[in-house]
Amino acid sequence: MSAWAGNPWAGFLLRRLGRLAVSLAVLVTLAFGMIHLIPGDPVRAALGVTAPPDLVDARREALGLNDPIGVQYVDYVRSLFSGDLGISMTSGVPVSETIGQRLPATASLAVAAFVVVMLAAIPLGLAMAVLTRGGRRRGAELGFTSTSAVVAAIPEFLLAVGLVFVFGVTLGWFPVAGRSHAASYVLPVVALALGPALLMARIVRVEALAVMDEDFVRTARAKRLPPLRVYLRHVFPNALTSTLTIGGLLLSGMIVGTVLVENVFAWPGMGMTIVSSILAKDYPVVQGIVLVYGAAVLLVNLVVDVLLAVADPRSTIREG
């Protein structure tokens, strides 16, 4: 026990996991509260005005909506712990089953896009930083910053539509809908990754340029080290912190960005499901998917914080 208390890592992990628990609790409460914040009767809304009153009442009873709110909350949390996310109001299929079917498609899309972003953005950003340091190559700098600003500002679903038009409709190179073999991944992944990759490259460049102005890089130059060593040993590791932070934010964004991309490419993931469920007012499904997205985002944040603590020896996260 004393060894635990003395270890800064244990303290950090304990605190960080505590924060995760609080965040998850808030998330669960919000997901639960969502159905109660909807003005009017959600069941009536879902079944339509023409539904007979006894059907509505039966459905309310089945969903437990007639119980006191405290009891409902406790029931909700208890069933969450047993893996029960409720039953779809329209199809009658358990929500957990639907999510189980749809999650792999969404996850594979998000992960593939994230890998593409990292592989493309970090080398590009570093190379641009080295090439444009100290105001060199103004043309290249202007070209890079303006192109990346413009492309990064185009939202993924519009990019997706453009890609569908060019590579699907006009050129016919890639399939434009559905998830089958590897080729079907190309357009959705590009649509999802292009903007974040350019954004990331911009940030890597700016961070690397900022590090190049630091005193310790001057120290490295005073040691007359070869430039490559200066960049790889002294500049890049110190630009890593913010790269990681931004990378985490981008991944969270991409997880949710799949909603739009999936709807363009008719990708059979959670994004398609949540939109159709919102339109059909199938609230248990919406609740379940919001929980999954939210939990995924919180997990990404946790991983980023742990990585930051590992990467940065001064890490304030670890100490305070």
Added chain:
Amino acid sequence: MRELSFEGTTVRFGTGRSALTAVDGVDLTVPAGSVVGLVGESGSGKSTLAKAAVGLVPTTGGEIRLDGAPLRTSRDRRKLQLVFQDPHASLDPRMTIGESIAEALPGRRRRAARTAEVARLLELVGLDPARARSLPSGLSGGQRQRVALARALAAEPEVVLADEITSALDVSVQGSVLNLVRDLQRQLGLTMLFISHNLSVVRYVSDVIAVMYLGRIVEAGPADAVLSAPRHPYTRTLLDAAPAFGVALDDPVPADDPRLDAEAPSPHDPPPGCRFHRRCPIGPLTRPERTICAETDPQPGAADRPHRAACHFATDLMEVPAP
């Protein structure tokens, strides 16, 4: 002008592992109409003490009194005014210097009365009253520091606290600000707590000198006496370290003994007993028989020793001829 006194003032930051007692039971009196100079290195808690007095940081213990009456409300605290170190940061870049000064004037006044008062204050600190409408960006560091002084005086304070007000200034400007401080003090009979890491600067303006180390006052007394006959070895070390002409670096100053090269102790984890004992040239490092220094805190008996020195061997230090 009234007397400012700290009684057992304590300021603690944070909790648990990262807790830090920046100011630890400080007793210090600034008599009415006099200047007390507070010297210490970075991390000694001298700035925190000033911030605590004006209410910028909360105290965790003790009392701060003005003529014996404890300061409780922010209205009480307005009678203390603080002048900050960096004049480039202490003036709102978007307000004219006239507005900055007028903002500190107590009570409601008519516009004409305010303008007149601002002009009087600018003149008092040696600036052209026509400058009232210029923005801080148009002023030099020395001029800004004069504005900061004028703003402090505008609040009609009982006590002025000056926190390192010359250390951000160029060497050639520093002198004129020091002259101004001295003139204002004599002209208005100001009560002042003058804080600096620079012993020579403190010496120039102060009547009383207090020395702070790791959150505590280790010595306090009349300026001449403290400088010529320091009773605490830390004061002695500071005096020796002050760069001065004609003092070679290789003279046999014990404060430079390689055994004393150990790291300055962290305020997060102050040493037991005397906080200075691990760096002390007359402590257990050089005289192993002086175990008391590592075991017993010298603070409690300080009031009975000369200069209230927090040193078990305060009477050891012999007098040195006054400069």
Added chain:
Amino acid sequence: MGRDQWRAALRNPVGAVAAGLLVVLAILAVVAPILWGDAAEETDPAALSQGSTSEHPLGTDALGRDIMLRVLVATRYSLGLALLATAICVVAGVLLGVLPAVLGRRAGRLVTAAVNLAVAFPGLLLALFFAVIFGVGARGAVLAIGLAGAPSFARLVQTNVAAVAGRDYVAAARVAGVGRFRLVARHLLPNIGEPLVVNATVMAGTALLAFAGLSFLGLGVQPPAYDWGRLLGEGLDRIYINPAAALAPGVAVVVAGLAFTLLGESIAQVVGVRAVRRRRPPAADEPAAALARAAAEPDAVLVADDLRVGFPAPGGGWTHPVDGVGLTVRRGETVGIVGESGSGKSLTALAVAQLAPDSAHVTAQRLEVAGVAPLGRADAEVRELLGTKVAMVFQDPMTSFNPSMRVGRQLAEVTRVHERQGRRAALARAVDRLRTVRVPAPERRAHQYPHEFSGGMRQRAMIAMGLMSTPELIIADEPTTALDVTVQRQVLRLLEDVQAETGAAVVLISHDIAVVGQLCERVVVMYAGRVVEELPVGRLGAAAHPYTRALLASVPDLATDRDRPLATIPGRPPDPADRPEGCAFAPRCEFADDACRVRPGLAAVAPDQRAACWHPRTQPLDLALDAVPGGSCDTDRRWGAEGPPEPSVQGVGRLERVRDPLHDPTSDRGAGGQA
């Protein structure tokens, strides 16, 4: 943000285009529904789902309505809804962001924590969440997008407010008794206005895109109303039949979104510091007269003659912070360079060491460093030639070490690169060098990161880095300025010891003439980019240049007469871009006359003493330079009857670490095991 800055933002080509686009969009938003509102609703049963025809350039939708007109008319609705959502977002964000500053500590922390939690979730997820609550439709979508953007806007406001609230002027206002609300209104909000305007503009673009996204998903605007997103969603279904039906609203969304985003970015660029453009240096303007070259000194490690460092000035032309410096340092000599900030002393050192910033242009009549003439050579060649001959010690030991690399490795790197030694041998040498500079427990210390070192220890490690091989010249740029006085003295003494041991020449740069006087044999005084006086330390009392004399007299020391006002120098040092003709000190000098309009050169005023002044002073300075306590005191009296403690080990070379029980290697290992 001043009017000039707005103008500058619009003068920037990107900003001008973006602003132009926004004006066109605004006109369209007003005019289009009036002109074509009815026509866009007209169904044409004869032309259902057509492609491009002469009558319908972009084709028709499923009910035969003209797509082009519908896209144009939708401008008003799309922009209006986006701006409404932006307004909600900005208002909610500013309120949430300012709240912590107005509320007390505890309540404020709660608000901050809530905002932080909300920010972790991407905006789209929040928007979906709110869309469920507020219901599908335009009203629900406006609320959803506005509220979904609020947390990140609030975070931005909080960050900016926190940065400003930490500034001294806010503390000063609080001390002066300014109330919370006035504090927010007068000091906090005005000073964060610029980033807020920029981000609100960018936010408008984001809201527009987000709205299009929601409408595209069918969660936003509901038929019969339509906006660009709705049109896009309808068009996508028929992209094989009529691509224009999907592309036209898509282009409209992108153009409008970009217009907002790019305008925001170009404002941000103007507000932020703009990088100085690198420019070709002017054609080498040869100094008018070839100055009398310093007699070739065979034992000089540094010869600089008419050294100039120029930077491109913002308004065109060049400024020269270093403007014709001549400097000679002989082998084994210690020379101090003294000057105020802006005198060019640090830049001189960097230029000599070939470390001047990228945008600087360095020229000299002659520059030789450790027998190498570096000017005009390629970087790689300079690296090869200079190698480890010049060691640098920088001002701020906190920032001069790579924070993510262990100290030992940073030292070892020098030997590994330049002497191609193995990792182990290089590290052993690093430990040895750390021991030389009296870093306690060097084996353990070498494995620590810089942040685990105190300032004084880091400065020692920096000196040790210079000693990894045998430097001929050590340049120390304000090495003690960031340190406490007691530590300062230890570092100075270490420099002195290193100099004695290695025989390297030392150049010590400082603003403190007393520090220089303690360590150096010769003092070089710089003012406004030039050397104004050069003299042996022993002759400081007979300084000839009025600036040197004023500098000496204006700094109080422990012997200053407390009853006399300090000497002062009126005015302030000139800006490098705006230096007076002739003697740069003349406007502040009490002896200046017409002669001073011509720039004086360095001329001998005494043996070994040269001053650049038309009116050199000859009387000795009235300063008690020697009457300082401690100078002649004997230690017995200072340290009490028992006298100073004798060092436990006598006769050990000063650079050898004195063994003592405190730093016993075994105890080090013990401590290392715990850490």
